[in-house]
Amino acid sequence: MSATAGGEFNRVVNSDLKPVAVVAQCLDNQWVPRELLGSMLEHGRSLRHAKVADARLRAVRHEYLRALLNSQQVIVNRAFFLNNHAVYQDFQNGGVSREAFKALLGDSVIVPYLYNETSLVEEREFTVQSEGERAWREAVGDVATGSCLRLSWDNDENARLTRLKLGTSFHRHLLTMSMFEAEPLQRDFELDEEDTRRLQARLRDVSRWALDSESVTRERFYKAFVVADDTNPAEGKYDRTKPFAAELKQLGDLKYNTALADALSRYPLTPADSLDRTALQEDRIISRSGGVSADELLHMLQQQAFALIQNPLNVGFTGLELDHVWRARGTDEWTLYKDSLLYLLQEPERLLETPEEFTARGQDVYNRYVSLAEQLSGIVGRRREGVVDRWQPIIKFSIHTLGSVISVMFDTDPYIEVAGEVADSIAAEASKAVVRFAVVGRDQRRAGKQLETSVDLMQVKFDRTRDEWNGLIRRMEESGFSSHRTVHRPDDDATLNAPDESEDTG
Template sequence: MAEQQLIFKDLSRYPVMAQALDNQWLPGDLAATRQRANAPAGRSPDHVGAAAAELRRALVNSGTLVVNRAYFINNQAVSVNYLPSADPEERQAFIDLLNGRALVPFLYSERDPGAEFAWTNVPQVHRAWQRLLTDEAEPALVRFDWDDEANREATERINQFFSSSLTTLMRLREAPLSKHLDIGLAQARALKEGILTDMARWATQQDLYATITREAVYKEFLTRPGTEVHEGLLREGEHIVAAKQLVDLLYNLGVPKASGVTALTPPGSPPRTTLQELRDDVRSRPDDPEQIGLLLRDVFADALHRAVDGPRSYGSLSLSDITRLRTTEEWNGYVNSLDSFVRGSFRDGRVPTPEEFRAGTGDVARLHRGMLKAARKVSGSQQGFQREMKVALVLESAGIALQVTAGEEVSLLAGSLQMATALAGALSVRLEFFDREGRGARSGLGHSLTLPSLQLRNVRKDWEEILKSYGGRVVETGASPRRGQADQQSPHV
């Protein structure tokens, strides 16, 4: 298999790594459900479905999708495609993607893609993966280096990046945290002064000559006591989900930063800019112009993908659809434009001129639209992609807001009921429509309909009656619902 042994410099067709294929990844709204006392161990169908849609998104938006070898085994959204029970056409499409170097397994330290894992929790899946490699698939494999000593040095730098960067999380500024984690400023401050400071203090107390693993961080701060990390059960606490999102984002940047491939964050998770890497006190070499240029490239690439492609779900595209799409002129033109702009314009740390920015982003957006039309044509469902919309009812009055979202068990209450007055006041009623994967109103892609206001005679008493009549589970937050959507005023009730 020597001809299949690659290093990252050999990946010439817009290579990316997708955070959503991490077996610990969960969209924020689903992550909160893992804190419930009655949450079952393992991944729910919703979790698997979200990751499966992101697998398809990554295959559409890359020339080469690099996937940690472990995720082929421990991520059900990936393994379901090659198990003997898989749909034969989909299974063959998955094999074709492997053999065609659209999917490339990344080997961290091992040399054999079928090697045993000490931690394997799904031995039957591992055996199916080994049979696939033996009988049907011969994928290209990528490592930092096929010289074991050189590879060990590269992976050690990744380990050190995660270990040392844990202490920087407590220094993140509150306003960006509030924006990207969708929490209030007070919550962002409490997050910094609480669990993130505890993580930093704990990290400095660890063995100086041993690396800190993400699993160790999970066990110490995030995983429910008495359970295993792979079971995906989280501790109670209002900052647990936000801290998990930051730890996962940091962890998933290690290999892309060291290899130069583009890291894609999924729309249902915080963007890369959440980590504020461009700040002088966060960068490892604050005066290195090339490092600044490459950081700009990486942060911009993530923002570009989220802006152009973020609001769409690819859950309705089959892998067979994707293999057909990847043969079209429209898809090839789109991916070539990404490669030319993101990797070409920022080559060796240079920063494109404003004119190059306008031309490059314009080309990407235009060719992306053409690619979507091609996706509809090749799709067996004739959809190509779909937008998954949610509807929320928002009641607001005197600094208090109740948001009830269709299909969710928990509603959000912003503001303090105890601080409400006994005076009269207006109650506004608004319907919000937003993309499930666009993180609500902050995506700027939603729409709202405001109905005529109602008059409350006693704000505090009437709010108590509203909550009593609603009867559902309500969680208090520090942030009011954001109004980033296009709003329409209704003349009728």
């Protein structure tokens, strides 16, 4: 038990977490949406610039609330309760938001993660906002019970796991950057061939630096490759004169923010308008399934194509607050959505033996999420005049391999989009591609402002990747899916990326 000013919190480890527990990247104090990052570099603005701070706060808040709505639990580093206004604004003052936060904390929906602390309120070793620290102590003191998380509650074991799973993992990632393939880099960052080659050369510089450095942290990496010289990385003054500072920052941040989720064998929640986890070019994105064949996947997609009925909704995030999410989680609609998602995640590859059942499960997640969205719209109530926030949900399957993505959009007339080419390194080899299921809005340009949910579902296995990948595309077209190719990376869904579950830290 962890002592607080008001009660006792259960000391938990990863094996005590719910199946769909997430670590939200948006709460990282360096996370910036890609569009905003480009603007910061163009205009020479830091994270402390008023326009940047306001835009970033809105984006963080949106993703934080989305995480709380879509998942069973959200794991939050204790530091964020003390220094992230998007989090502590809910319990800083009295009112319904504070009561909602206390309820979510007490019910272990919000689970504080302790790096090496043993108490939720012990003295901190990091920078805080005084109003956040004061509000946190008061809020925790009013909560009788809840849960707090560490990698291990044995101090020596926790230190070992922290070093191995978090520090060494980031160092190893920088070392492997020298081997990144051109095709996925070109797609993920929308580069031409010459800039792709230059980025690969810069990645080799990073790997050499990591090899020669005794101590590798994200802060030191930032100082060397991302931020202006002689500035504090926390200020976020990114240096456009340092080659590919934006691209290196995004790759470093993505690995930094997936490490804890992987250590816990749970889900890193990738925000909309951010790099997808496949940009890390990992050998294994998920390991819980043995993989299905391209024939089985195609059969399932054919069945799904004719099962959908789309209903436009006037639903979105305009006016959403924490108490709305809390109330929505208490509805039958949220419980049914959660149960349907868990059911879909139960050994999905076996369902391909009976594609009709798989289709029914996918359709059920869609239906339940739409019902939840309608319920949430009623809870939020009438939006301010002049605001049109029309959400038109569709089901989207995407298949991700190294270098290329096939997105299958089940709109009124189902179609596919193909981005990129299979990387040369796996072209003639066996591989597994990640299959993702999502409920997203038709208008992908507004994805970052809409309600959506997404989960990495299974793997599809190839013996000769490029031949079978191109064969899958051709057979989809022959089955009636219209298609088009794009040189750009597809629009991002807010994504629950399944971690490697082969390692257990509990």
